[in-house]
Amino acid sequence: MNSDPVLWLKDVTRRFGSGDTALDILRGVDLALRPGEIVALVGPSGAGKSTLLHIAGLLEAPTSGQVLIDGKDCAGLGDSGRTKLRRDSIGFVYQFHHLLPEFSARENVMIPQMVAGLSAAEAGERADQLLKMVGLERRGTHRPARLSGGEQQRVAIVRAIANVPQVLLADEPTGNLDPQTASDVFAQLTRIVRATGLAALIATHNLELAHAMDRTLEIRDGRVAELKR
Numbered sequence: 001m002n003s004d005p006v007l008w009l010k011d012v013t014r015r016f017g018s019g020d021t022a023l024d025i026l027r028g029v030d031l032a033l034r035p036g037e038i039v040a041l042v043g044p045s046g047a048g049k050s051t052l053l054h055i056a057g058l059l060e061a062p063t064s065g066q067v068l069i070d071g072k073d074c075a076g077l078g079d080s081g082r083t084k085l086r087r088d089s090i091g092f093v094y095q096f097h098h099l100l101p102e103f104s105a106r107e108n109v110m111i112p113q114m115v116a117g118l119s120a121a122e123a124g125e126r127a128d129q130l131l132k133m134v135g136l137e138r139r140g141t142h143r144p145a146r147l148s149g150g151e152q153q154r155v156a157i158v159r160a161i162a163n164v165p166q167v168l169l170a171d172e173p174t175g176n177l178d179p180q181t182a183s184d185v186f187a188q189l190t191r192i193v194r195a196t197g198l199a200a201l202i203a204t205h206n207l208e209l210a211h212a213m214d215r216t217l218e219i220r221d222g223r224v225a226e227l228k229r
């Protein structure tokens with residue numbers, strides 16, 4: 001793959017705290033994600049996977065280093081520029097679905113699109129298509145509490161890609177699911193990534209899932225290295 005990276009972290013560091021209690025969690029992370037690839041991010045608990053994803057998703061700033069989304073350096077962006085870039089270019093999926101409980105599955109997928117400026121009719125139509133992609137066309141009216149864990153995560157995944165982002169960041173998206181459901185949800189996630197040419201970075205403790213991805217990056221001692229298989 002020769003295309004330019006859609007996500008590029010250059011010499012990223014992250015320090016928590018200061019003085020004697022400072023913790024250097026990321027110590028110079030270099031990472032490039034190209035369109036269409038699905039990359040696993042592994043490493044022991046506390047290694048900095050979530051921290052790295054939050055920095056890549058522009059949810060927090062690195063202590064030093066650069067984050068480039070689609071070639072654009074994010075450091076110079078103000079709050080509103082960052083919010084816009086995040087809304088347009090990045091989808092985020094968490095371990096817990098974080099769906100809005102008082103809204104239906106369909107509405108949950110519609111809302112980010114309407115925030116981005118689509119009409120209710122357009123957003124609804126796309127929500128229906130997306131829910132169908134993950135086999136939930138008959139669950140659109142259900143609120144999250146009336147969905148199974150795997151169904152909730154599938155809604156969270158299509159919500160994350162509703163605005164056609166270039167980068168999908170997922171933090172243990174199947175961590176709360178039983179092994180069979182986890183592998184079903186992962187298969188659907190893969191299908192979506194392949195169909196859309198998105199780039200995905202997925203933190204997981206599940207090495208079997210990691211091996212099913214295109215490559216695996218491991219965080220160790222604050223740096224990221226390709227894990228040989």
Ligand SMILES: Nc1ncnc2c1ncn2[C@@H]1O[C@H](COP(=O)(O)OP(=O)(O)OP(=O)(O)O)[C@@H](O)[C@H]1O
Pocket residue numbers: 016017023025043044045046047048049050051052
């Ligand atoms: N806001 C913060 N202030 C201080 N330390 C923090 C903060 N956020 C994270 N840390 C520390 O940074 C380290 C990395 O945390 P992080 O959540 O990125 O790990 P992780 O690899 O995602 O772990 P897990 O697999 O358990 O989810 C941890 O030791 C954590 O205590």
Ligand SMILES: [Mg+2]
Pocket residue numbers: 049050051171
């Ligand atoms: Mg984590």
